[in-house]
Amino acid sequence: MTASCRIIGILDSGKQSLTTSSLQHLKNADVIIAGTRLLSVMANEIQPETECHDLTGHLSQVPDWITQAQNKDKKVVVLATGDPLCHGIASYLIKKIGSHKIEVLPNLSMAQLACAKLGIAWQACQIGSVHSEDTGEWVLGANPQHTLYKALQLLRQSALTAIYTSQENTPDRIARMLQIEGLSGDYELAIAECLSQEKEKVSQWMTVDNVASRQFANLNIVILRKKSITEDALFGLPDERFKQRKPDKGLITKREIRVVSLARMSLKQDSVVWDIGAGSGSIGLEAARLCLQGHVYAIEKNTDDTLIALNNKASLQVTNYSLIQGRAPEGLEDWPDPDAVFIGGSGGELRELILLCMERLKQNGQLVMNFVTFENLNTAMETLKQISAQWDVVQLQASRSKPILSMQRLQAENPVWIVCATANKKLDE
Numbered sequence: 001m002t003a004s005c006r007i008i009g010i011l012d013s014g015k016q017s018l019t020t021s022s023l024q025h026l027k028n029a030d031v032i033i034a035g036t037r038l039l040s041v042m043a044n045e046i047q048p049e050t051e052c053h054d055l056t057g058h059l060s061q062v063p064d065w066i067t068q069a070q071n072k073d074k075k076v077v078v079l080a081t082g083d084p085l086c087h088g089i090a091s092y093l094i095k096k097i098g099s100h101k102i103e104v105l106p107n108l109s110m111a112q113l114a115c116a117k118l119g120i121a122w123q124a125c126q127i128g129s130v131h132s133e134d135t136g137e138w139v140l141g142a143n144p145q146h147t148l149y150k151a152l153q154l155l156r157q158s159a160l161t162a163i164y165t166s167q168e169n170t171p172d173r174i175a176r177m178l179q180i181e182g183l184s185g186d187y188e189l190a191i192a193e194c195l196s197q198e199k200e201k202v203s204q205w206m207t208v209d210n211v212a213s214r215q216f217a218n219l220n221i222v223i224l225r226k227k228s229i230t231e232d233a234l235f236g237l238p239d240e241r242f243k244q245r246k247p248d249k250g251l252i253t254k255r256e257i258r259v260v261s262l263a264r265m266s267l268k269q270d271s272v273v274w275d276i277g278a279g280s281g282s283i284g285l286e287a288a289r290l291c292l293q294g295h296v297y298a299i300e301k302n303t304d305d306t307l308i309a310l311n312n313k314a315s316l317q318v319t320n321y322s323l324i325q326g327r328a329p330e331g332l333e334d335w336p337d338p339d340a341v342f343i344g345g346s347g348g349e350l351r352e353l354i355l356l357c358m359e360r361l362k363q364n365g366q367l368v369m370n371f372v373t374f375e376n377l378n379t380a381m382e383t384l385k386q387i388s389a390q391w392d393v394v395q396l397q398a399s400r401s402k403p404i405l406s407m408q409r410l411q412a413e414n415p416v417w418i419v420c421a422t423a424n425k426k427l428d429e
Contacts, residue, residue: 005066005076007084007093009107011196012219014041022105026077031069033062034079042079055089062089063096070101083109087129087164110221111162114192117202118223125223126158130169138177141322144295148177152319155187155224157292163222171222175212182314184208187224193217232316235259237286242312244280245304252280253344253370256398257416262286264368264394264420265340269293274338276328276353277301277345281309281321284342288321297335298323301347329356337362343369350376354383354421361423369419380419391421 006025011017018026026032026042029050034042036056046052051074053065062078069076084090086109094102115122128151135147142149147169155161155178165171171191178184188205194217195202201217205225232241236259244252253261261283267273271291275284275298288296298321300306306325313321324331327347341357343350357367371377377393384391397415401408 004103005070005078005093005097005101006103006105007078007080007090008105009082009084009088009109010038010042010079011082011107011113012037012041012194013196015045017107017196019105025075025105026079028075029077030074031065031076032079033065033076038079038081059089059092063093066093066097066101081110082107082113086111086127087131110164110192110195113195114162114190114202114221114223117192117195118190120160120223122162125160125162126154127162127164128154129164130174131164131166134166134168137173138180140180143322144320148174149320152177152181153292155226156317156319159226159229161224163224165220165222167218171216171220172212172214174222174224175208178208179212181317181319183317186227186317188227189225190223191216191220192223193220195219195221230317235262235286235290237282239282241316242280242282242285243308243315245308252282254398254413256413257370257396257418258282258286260394260396261342261368261370261418262290264366264418265342266366267291267294267340271339272336273297274332274335274341274357275299276332276341276343276357277347278309278323279305279344281312281323283344284321284323285309285312285316285318287340287342288318289316291320294320294339296321297338299326299328299331301325301327301345328353332356332360338365340366340368343367346376350379351383354380355387358384358387358389358421358423363423365423367421367423371417371419372414377417377419384419384421389421390424391419394418394420 008022026045031051032046033053033055036054039054055062066076080088083106084104090104111125111127112122130147130151132147138148151163178187187208189211190205191203193201236255239252239255242252267287267290270293272294273287273296275296278284278298278300284296284298300309309323337360339362343353346353369380395415395417399410399412402411
């Protein structure tokens with residue numbers, strides 16, 4: 001029978017943080033795997049004959065170490081900080097080796113300890129980590145490849161967030177990210193340093209600007225609390241919520257057309273969306289607010305409109321939205337394949353854009369286009385026919401009430417054609 005591998009959660013207080021059972025497993029282990037710090041903390045409890053492996057900088061080798069030891073019927077213990085399944089090594093090892101070969105013996109998580117010190121219920125926290133590869137300081141418009149990206153999206157979804165930091169992605173770097181995103185006044189932070197050690201220190205709630213200019217011990221966890229909750233509607237924001245360039249026309253997709261277009265895009269939480277001809281950004285920004293685990297890539301050729309869209313992005317505190325100024329299709333080659341595409345403006349390249357989008361869309365992805373001219377509508381329909389796409393057209397015309405003396409009348413908006421196509425096959429098939 002294959003010997004079991006036990007992943008034991010431990011605090012920096014060492015032996016006193018372990019149950020009698022966990023301590024016995026540690027003493028009986030033939031092989032112990034842990035990071036440099038935990039091997040040092042538990043040095044007096046490890047038997048002289050026990051084989052030890054330092055996993056610091058060698059995470060990818062740990063599954064092989066475990067498998068080799070189990071094949072020789074050796075008892076293996078992996079030491080991990082706190083709860084090994086809370087942004088710890090256990091999930092990684094279970095995925096690599098299988099849950100039937102591993103037993104997890106958790107301890108208190110660092111998030112639990114930090115919340116206890118602050119007197120707040122830890123279950124109210126969303127918990128994230130910035131332990132992956134260092135990608136440097138945050139920059140405005142950074143995409144999902146940046147290490148801090150997921151943490152920022154988590155902050156948008158939670159009133160209370162705990163973030164496991166790293167030596168590179170420190171509390172001050174996280175605070176500077178909030179500054180860059182214009183969120184300095186929206187959050188307050190508390191830093192728990194060196195928990196369960198003699199030099200343990202837990203700060204009071206501090207401002208973003210205060211944290212951004214300070215240094216903290218390497219071992220820490222950050223708790224971020226949102227000062228207030230946004231009152232914006234979840235979906236279908238009023239036109240007045242978006243700044244727009246007037247009196248020029250065609251700079252915003254009106255609310256009635258916008259909600260139908262967004263619905264036809266079949267968005268999901270993690271959708272990747274392209275917004276071509278962003279204008280004031282209304283479609284792309286609403287899509288980003290709906291796809292909290294996804295990302296919107298937008299392009300706009302007009303300089304003034306680009307600045308307005310970025311202003312709307314900041315006003316709505318949307319962070320999963322990247323906008324470039326340019327003339328599509330230039331620049332689209334660097335974007336990941338989309339789940340949905342919206343074309344609000346084509347700059348005279350409509351046919352080329354339709355062919356490109358239908359080629360790049362993921363299977364069953366949705367292309368949604370808005371037109372107000374017969375010429376563009378005809379170009380779209382003819383192009384979709386030529387590639388045997390599955391498509392349909394909806395014409396919408398809304399009328400809004402307007403006051404006239406003490407009464408109300410209806411004022412018609414421009415009719416809009418919404419053309420929708422489904423990417424159900426590749427062009428070369």
